[in-house]
Amino acid sequence: MANSFELTGTVKHLLDLQEFASGFTKREFVIEVPDGNYPQMVKFETVKDRTKLLDELAIGDEVQVTFDIRGNEYKDRFYVNLNAWKIAKTSGGDSGGAQPSASSLDSSFDNEPDESDEIPF
Secondary structure (H helix, E strand, O other): OOOOEEEEEEEEEEOOOEEOOOOOEEEEEEEEEOOOOOOEEEEEEEEHHHHHHHOOOOOOOEEEEEEEEEEEEEOOEEEEEEEEEEEEEEEOOOOOOOOOOHHHHHHHHOOOOOOOOOOOO
16 A cells, blocks of 8 residues: 555653564554544554654654554454554653553553443534
8 A cells, every 4th residue: 555644643642662472563652633622532553663763752742643554354353553654743742741551541442442432422
């Protein structure tokens, strides 16, 4: 797929590096993208050597993310990932803020919808 996309927003979460037995590594992050009354929380991933792109980021940084969309199937389930390959700071943020742990975010970003979550529209 040759298409790439860009989104600009504020870094909200920086998750821990994940290392797999195969040697594959990935790191995920979330930005808040303004969208009228209901800002969107968008999760991206970086893989392999691009995980280092997140080392210079802090919660609250304004960034422009260039990414492509990756999709795959596993055991009759379909998955879509936003694969970030370029991240540029557009302004400094509040780097003094507390960073939530990755374990507290894992359940919030499952691909499975949670019936207890209320959607504001």
